[in-house]
Amino acid sequence: MTDTRLDVLAIGNAIVDVIADADDDFLAREGLTKGSMRLIDADEATRLYEHMGSAREISGGSAGNTAAGVAALGARAGFIGQVAPDQLGEFYIHDLRATGVEFTTPPADFGVPTARSMVLVTPDGHRTMNTFLGAAQHLPVRALDEQQIRDAAILYLEGYLWDPETPRYAMIRAIEVARGAGRKVALTLSDTFCIDRHRAGFSQLIDGGKVDILFANEAEIQALAGVPHFETAVQAVQDKVETLVVTRSERGAVAVSGGERAEVPAEPADVVDTTGAGDLFAAGFLAGRAQGRGLEQSLRLGAIVAAEVISHYGARPEADLRALAAERLA
C-alpha cells in the first residue's frame, strides 16, 4: 500500500440546506414525519418553500458536512459531488474549499439546479428534511477522479447517495477502485427510511465484506439488523465490519473494532438544530483515527464536534474545531 494524500475522501449529495423554523403544527399540516428526510420533486419543492418561513442558506449534504469537519480538525479531506453552474453551486464549492476540502468535481448543467434541502427546525431542535436532489442525482461515474480515490486512505460514502440510480453506480465504481488500491471503505446508513428503501443493497455491501467502517445511529442499526433492541442489533452487525460506530443522541456513542469495545457519553450542548450531528460525529471519529487516536478518544472527538454543530443553525462547524479538540481532549 502506497502513501496516501488524503485521509478521507467523501462522496455524497452536494446539497445546500435552506433552514427555517417551523412548529409541530406546521409539520402536521404538511404531513411531515419529524426527524425524517424525504425526497421531493421540483413542484413540491416550490410548493413547500412558499409555505415555509424566512430561511438561511448554509451548505450541507451529509458527506459534505463530514468532509468539512474532517478538514476543520486538521486532517486531509476531499469531496466528490455534483453541483450545477448556478449560485447555489458556487456557494457549495466555495464553502467546502474555504474549509480546506479538496473539491474538484466540475459543475455540470443537466437542466436542473443545484440540490437543496428544506430543513424545518422545530423548537426541540429536531430537523425534518425535504430534499430536492437536482444536479446531485446526476453525479456520473465519469466525474470520479480514480487517482484521487486511490490516493485516499478512506473512501466515505453517504447512504443517501444510494437513492438515485446514477450516483449509486458512481459509488459502486468508487468502492471497486478504493478496494483495488487496498483502501478502506466507510459507509453511513443516513436514515431509517433510506435503509427501508435499500435494505438489499446495503446488506449486499455489508454482508459482502465491502464496508470496513460502518456508521449508524441507534434506530438505523436496529433497522438494519431487523431487531428492536440496541445490544442485539450491535452484536448482529459488529462482526460484519472491521469497525462499527453507533451514535445514541443524548446517550452517547459506542464503537466496536477488532474485538475492542468503547463507549462515551454525549457532550453537553444547548441544542438549537440537530442537523449534521451524525455527520460531524463521523468527522470527529475519522479525524481522530487519522491522527492516530485510540477508539475511545476518537469517539470522544466525535461527541465533541457533534455537540458543537447542534448548538447553532446549520450542519457545518462554526467554532475553531482544532482549538476545541485541543481544549477538550487534553
Added chain:
Amino acid sequence: MTDTRLDVLAIGNAIVDVIADADDDFLAREGLTKGSMRLIDADEATRLYEHMGSAREISGGSAGNTAAGVAALGARAGFIGQVAPDQLGEFYIHDLRATGVEFTTPPADFGVPTARSMVLVTPDGHRTMNTFLGAAQHLPVRALDEQQIRDAAILYLEGYLWDPETPRYAMIRAIEVARGAGRKVALTLSDTFCIDRHRAGFSQLIDGGKVDILFANEAEIQALAGVPHFETAVQAVQDKVETLVVTRSERGAVAVSGGERAEVPAEPADVVDTTGAGDLFAAGFLAGRAQGRGLEQSLRLGAIVAAEVISHYGARPEADLRALAAERLA
C-alpha cells in the same frame, strides 16, 4: 388624508447577505475598515469571496431588514427593491413575503445577478460589509407602484440607495408621490461614508424639509452636522425634521419629536453579529409609532428588537418579535 393600507413602505437595495467569520488580521490584509460598508464590482466580489471563509446566506438589505422587522411586530409593511430572476432573487422575495411584507417589485434581468453583501463578522461582533449591488442598482422609476406609495403612511428610505444613480431617481420620485399624498417620509443615513459621498444630496433633502423622520447613529449625526460632539450635532439637526431618532450602540438611543425628548438605555444582549442593529431599531420605533405608542415606548421597542437581532448571525429577526414585545413592554 385618506386611510392607509400600509404603515411603512420601505425602498432599499434588495441584497442577500453572505456572512462569514473573519479576524482582524484578515481585515488588515484585505485593507478593509472595520464597521464600514464599501461598494465593490463583480471582479472584486469574486476575488474577496475566494479569500473568505465558509458562509451562510441570509436575506438582508437595510430597508428590507426594517420592513421585515415592522411586519414581524404586527404592523403593515411593504418593500420596493430590485432583484434578478436567479436563486438569490428567489430567496430574497421568499424571505420578505414569508415575514408578511408586501413585495411586488418584479424581478428583472439587467444582465447582472441579485445583489449580495459579503459581511465579515469579527470576534467582537462587528460587521464589515462589501456590497456588490448587481440588480439592486438598476431599480427603475417605472418599477414604483405609485398607488402603493400613496397607500402607505410612511415612506422609508435607506441612505445607501442614494449611491447608484438609477434608484436615486426612483427614490426622489417616490418622495414626490408620498409627499403629494400627504404621507410622511423617513430616511436613515445608513453609514458615515455614505454621508461623505452624498452630503449635498442628503442636506438638500433634510434642509429642504422633505424628511419627516430621520434615523441616524451617533457617528452619522455628527458626520451630517459636521461637529464631533453628540449633543451639538443633535441640536443642529433636530429642528430640521419632525422626528429625529439617534442610536448610540451600548449607550442606548435618543429621540426628539415636536419639542419632546426621550432617551432609553440599550437592552442587554450577547453580541454575535451587529448586522442589522440599526435597521431593526428603526423597525421597532416605526412599528411602535404605528401602534400608537409614545416616543419613549417606541424607542424601547426599537432597543428590544435591535438586541434580538445582534444576538445571532444575520439581520433578520429570528425570535417571535410580537411575543418579545408583549413580554418586555409590559
